[in-house]
Amino acid sequence: MTTEQPLYHDMTVKPSGMVDHLSDAQWAKLAPLLVQHKHYAPGNVVSRRGDLLNHSLLLLDGLIARSVPRGQRARSTFVALQFPGEFVDLHAFPLKRLDHDVVSLTDTRVATVSHDTLHELLNGDVELARKLWLMTLVDASIHRHWVMRNSAMRALARVANFLCEFDARMTAAYGVERQSLPFSLRQTDIADATGLTSVHVSRTLRELREHGCCSVTGGKLLIHDRNGLHKVGMFEAAYLYMPEPEAVI
Amino acid sequence: MTTEQPLYHDMTVKPSGMVDHLSDAQWAKLAPLLVQHKHYAPGNVVSRRGDLLNHSLLLLDGLIARSVPRGQRARSTFVALQFPGEFVDLHAFPLKRLDHDVVSLTDTRVATVSHDTLHELLNGDVELARKLWLMTLVDASIHRHWVMRNSAMRALARVANFLCEFDARMTAAYGVERQSLPFSLRQTDIADATGLTSVHVSRTLRELREHGCCSVTGGKLLIHDRNGLHKVGMFEAAYLYMPEPEAVI
DNA sequence: CGGAGCGTTGAGCAACGTCAAAAGACGTGG
DNA sequence: CCACGTCTTTTGACGTTGCTCAACGCTCCG
Structure with missing residues (x-):
């Protein structure tokens, strides 16, 4: 992540990623807050x-996990992962109280918006409120996909599918599809997100490497055969509700 | 379910369950739609x-699953279960398009609300809009719990926890905590919801029976030892965001 | 009586977890 | 530059959980 151009330096420019669901005008209203x-x-x-919580966070750069601790010295379980351009805990605005921890996985930058100011803003803009609602619903859709993935897919397909999602959401966040993307998750993080052990994740990644799909090394995810990876992971991006259906090179 | 008093015959009375998040006045505005x-x-x-979709459904009676089909003749995976008093697909209001099937598991009764009328109503009532938003966020919280359960818990704890959730949400829907509740799910349904095979669910239920926790027979779930069941399933109800924290007999 | 659907049981097996050891990666201080 | 400690990844041997396949019983209903 640190080797990357930092995102969101100029808040007056609407970034890509999840907030792309907002129109330019809506972003202009939200950004100052x-x-x-x-x-x-x-x-x-x-x-x-x-x-x-009396505020919510927009992730500007880095990766954040929503994690449920289990036991004292056992590893925790990730129930969600947030990418740049996504709200991390917007659900805390109506819910007030969180049901999970929020943990930074890499160096991260976040921006804060207080619930009071958000309350006022949304009272005067029903459309914007509905957009923010929509963004939390995309999160929920991703949750459902995680339920499916971790319940119904075998290790190989599960990890492949996870990497496909990582690829797709990074592409959305940075606006460019690439063959090599920065990958700052450790194998234990993949394990926490997929419900496997890190040992088995290691073996599974080797298998994906030997399949010629992709390889994870030195903080980089190299995608050798994106179609093949999608096939192994049975990946279909519809559940991500990406803002633009445009094709990117 | 059919042996039960049907719920929601008189729509002017605010029912219990999820819609209990609404005030009486809010229910009065919503019910006519x-x-x-x-x-x-x-x-x-x-x-x-x-x-x-141009409308959403409120479940009045019965059980409905949100289900992701997998393969042709393979079983599907349940990503959510809806109980009486809950909206089944309110997320379709901002999202428009569903990412899963909606399937009735028992005899069900539903009420329909068109998105157009809902749109108009919510434009004029920011508070009500926020309540509906909240209700979809409780769904999301439950999704996250399902991710955790199906990723991090072993079969015995997983099924126990599932039954605890069933108990808690039925109690919320009917307003009474009982030792014996109507249970119209088949073991294959439990399997689809927990990511196990029906064969293993059968064995797991036997184990719970032998533990003296609960037994599932003849369309009834008998809870012999609720505390024990909660303990085996490591159940904590916070993630359900129940409207009233009141104790019910 | 016969069939369909559901639950139960058993035997064998594959997938994944556990434990432990070692090798690699990376930064720190000498 | 090397030596060191820490963290991560890899690998092996072995154990366990849960899946698969198949058979049988049960209940309900025509």
């Missing part, structure tokens, strides 16, 4: 399960 | 993945 940019180092707990 | 009550027999596909 996104204040108090913060930075987190990898492995930081941004907010904890049960906390009462 | 819930028209065209429909009935479905078990196993009916109410709406199909990819469909463009």
Whole structure:
């Protein structure tokens, strides 16, 4: 992530990614409320399960996991992953209280919006409110896909599908489809997200490498055969509800 | 389900269950829009993945699954289950298109609300809009719990936890906690919801029976030891965001 | 009585987890 | 530059969970 051009330096420019669901005008109304940019180092707990929140975060750069701790010294389970341009905990606006931890996986930058200001803004703009609602519903759709993936797919397909999603959402966040993308997740993170052990993730990645699909090394995900990877992972992107159906090179 | 007193005969009375998040006044505004009550027999596909929807459904009675088909003659995976008093596909209002099928598991009654009328109503009532938003977010929270359950829990705990959720949501829907509740799911349904095979579900239920926790027979779920069941299933109800934290007998 | 659907049981097996050891990657300080 | 410690990845041997296949019983209903 650190080798990448930082995203969202100029908040007046509507970025790509999830917030692309908003029109330019809507972004112009929302952007000024996104204040108090913060930075987190990898492995930081941004907010904890049960906390009462009076603000929400837009992820500007890096990766953040929504994670459910289990037991004392056992690993936790990831129930969601957030990419740049996505709200991390917008659901805390109506819900107030979180049911999971929010943890930074890499160096991250976030912008904060207070629920009070959001409340006022949305009272005066029903359309924008509906857009934010929609964005949380895309999250929910991704949750459902994770249920399906971790319940119904074998390790090989499961990891492949996970990598396809990673690819698709990174592409959305950065606006370019690439053959080599920055990949700052450790294998234990993949394990937490897919419900496997890191040992088995290691073996599965080797298998994908030997299939000629992709390889994960040195913080990079190299996609050798995107079609093949999609096939192995039975990947269909519809559940991501991407804003533009345009083809990117 | 058929042995039960039918719910929601008189729409002017605010029912319990999920819609309990609404105030009396809010229910009074919403109820008149819930028209065209429909009935479905078990196993009916109410709406199909990819469909463009111009209305949403409130489940009045019975059980409905949101299900992702996989392969031709393979079983499908349930990504969610809806109980009486819950909206089945309210997310289709902002999202328009579904990413899964909607299937009736029992005899069901639903009420329909058109997206156009809902649109108008919500334009004039920001608070109500936020409540409906909240209700879809509770769904999302349950999705996350399902991700955790089906990724991180072993069969015994997984099935136990599923039954705990069933108990809790039935209790919310009917307003009474009981030792014996109507249970119209087949073991293959539990399998589809938990990501196990029906064979293994059968064995797991036997184990729960032998533990003295609960037994599933003849369309009834008998809870012999609710505390024990909660313990085996590591169940904590917070993720359900129940409207009232009141204790019910 | 016969069939269909569902639940139960058993035997064998594949997928994945566990434990442990070792090798590689990376930064730090000498 | 090397030595060191820490973190991550890889590999092997072995154990266990849960799946597959197949048979049988049960219940309900025509």
